[in-house]
Amino acid sequence: MLALLGDGAEGLGYLLKERVADPAQLVHALQETSRGGSIVDPVLVDTLVxxxxxxxxxxxxxxxxxxxxxxxxxxxxxxxxxxxxxxxxxxxxxxxxxxxxxxxxxxxxxxxxxxxxxxxxxxxxxxxxxxxxxxxxxxxxx
The missing domain is CATH 1.10.10.10 (Winged helix-like DNA-binding domain superfamily/Winged helix DNA-binding domain)
Incomplete structure (x- = not known):
């Protein structure tokens, strides 16, 4: 995951499949990344830290x-x-x-x-x- 962020986080989204299955979370992630923001699943952040x-x-x-x-x-x-x-x-x-x-x-x-x-x-x-x-x-x- 850190290698993926190596070139910056702009427009990057990474969600666990459980979150992708939730339409509201998926739409939010797509909207955020299309504006240049980034979304990283909190479980992944906790694991990396x-x-x-x-x-x-x-x-x-x-x-x-x-x-x-x-x-x-x-x-x-x-x-x-x-x-x-x-x-x-x-x-x-x-x-x-x-x-x-x-x-x-x-x-x-x-x-x-x-x-x-x-x-x-x-x-x-x-x-x-x-x-x-x-x-x-x-x-x-x-």
């Missing part, structure tokens, strides 16, 4: 676009080799990006914590994934 706050709190905003891309691929369960192939990188480039993102997220190498899993959980929490609660992912070594 919440996601941005979580991203800043998690440290993900410190990642470069490449590091974030590597983390997104990690979150799908891909190995470094598969990430390298998917992004047309060398495996050593993926390893370097991984180590850098671990450092930026404050994930020190500890025997009882798997940094890759911790990084993925951080990412999933920031994007609002429903299965990323701490109780389901944080385990301590016996």
């Amino acid at each position: 919440r996601r941005r706050r979580l991203t800043a709190e998690s440290g993900l905003d410190a990642l470069t676009p490449r590091e974030l891309e590597v983390l997104q691929h990690m979150a799908t369960g891909l190995s470094n080799a598969a990430i390298a192939w998917s992004l047309s990188l060398s495996e050593s480039s993926v390893e370097k990006a991984s180590n850098t993102l671990f450092a930026k997220l404050g994930l020190a190498s500890e025997p009882s914590v798997h940094r890759r899993v911790s990084a993925v959980v951080t990412y999933l929490r920031a994007v609002g994934h429903p299965d990323s609660s701490p109780s389901t992912h944080r385990h301590t070594a016996p």
Whole structure:
């Protein structure tokens, strides 16, 4: 959505399908955008603001676009080799990006914590994934 607004919001309308089904809301949005105004669904605005706050709190905003891309691929369960192939990188480039993102997220190498899993959980929490609660992912070594 933010990429869509990159060139300005003049004449832009974005409504969820539930709102488009309401004729009064649809007519209002069409009138507003035809005058050069903009309409963005409040649910979408809330989601974007919440996601941005979580991203800043998690440290993900410190990642470069490449590091974030590597983390997104990690979150799908891909190995470094598969990430390298998917992004047309060398495996050593993926390893370097991984180590850098671990450092930026404050994930020190500890025997009882798997940094890759911790990084993925951080990412999933920031994007609002429903299965990323701490109780389901944080385990301590016996």
